[in-house]
Amino acid sequence: MTVGLGGSVVEDALGAGPLLCPTVDCVGVLSPWGWARERVVRGVGRLRPRRGRCRGCRRTRVLLPASVLLRRADAVTVIGAALLAKAGGAGHRRVARQLGRPPSTVRGWLRRVTSVAVRVLAVLAAAAAELGVEFVPPAPTAEPVAAVVEMVGALARAVARRLGGSCSPWRLAAVVSGGRLLAPEGPDLRSAGAAGSNTNSLWAAGP
Helix, strand or coil: CEEECCHHHHHHHHHHCCCECCCCCCCCEEEEEEECCCEEEECCEEECCEEEEECCCCCEEEEEECCCCCCCCECHHHHHHHHHHHHCCCCHHHHHHHHCCCHHHHHHHHHHHHHHHHHHHHHHHHHHHHHCCCCCCCCCCCCHHHHHHHHHHHHHHHHHHHHCCCCCHHHHHHHHCCCCCCCCCCCCHHHHHHHHHHHHHHHHHCC
16 A cells, blocks of 8 residues: 655654555554565665554555555656656667666566556546546547556646645556556556545645
8 A cells, every 4th residue: 555755754644643544445544553574676775664554444554655666676756757758659678778777677567557557547537536636637549658647647737736735746646556556457446535535635745
């Protein structure tokens, strides 16, 4: 579960109690519950995510900062830069050279986004509805990666108009997707409402 724009924001939010449980039909909030295993994320550094436990259903969650995605070794802004370059017409080898990443890694990102694009677009639209923003979807495109890039940008602009402040569009996408932007099945549409609510409370943290 991706809930904050940085480790300190996650910690503050847990202490204050505004983080909603993403479990469907649960109305509980999360409280601190230890830490997850430490790992290294390129573009972020060493990361030891917080764990939270729902006061209602009692389930535990690993609370990722919005700088990372679930089970990915690179920062979400790096992955976002790859998607943006692909949408601009660059091939995966050129993108890999630009970012200093293996071509196989970049190709994997692009293939995964292509395979889950429909679900990603649905979650982004659901988050916009949950937040109540004046959202104008981008013009349709047949290219899945470009469609996701355009939708992420449109949502970020709409949220900025509604809530003020600023944030990296890709960090916003990480929060809205629950860190599952590149998960095998994509983000969970059923939890988009909780992700939208948590975005609303954490947006002011800035980039």
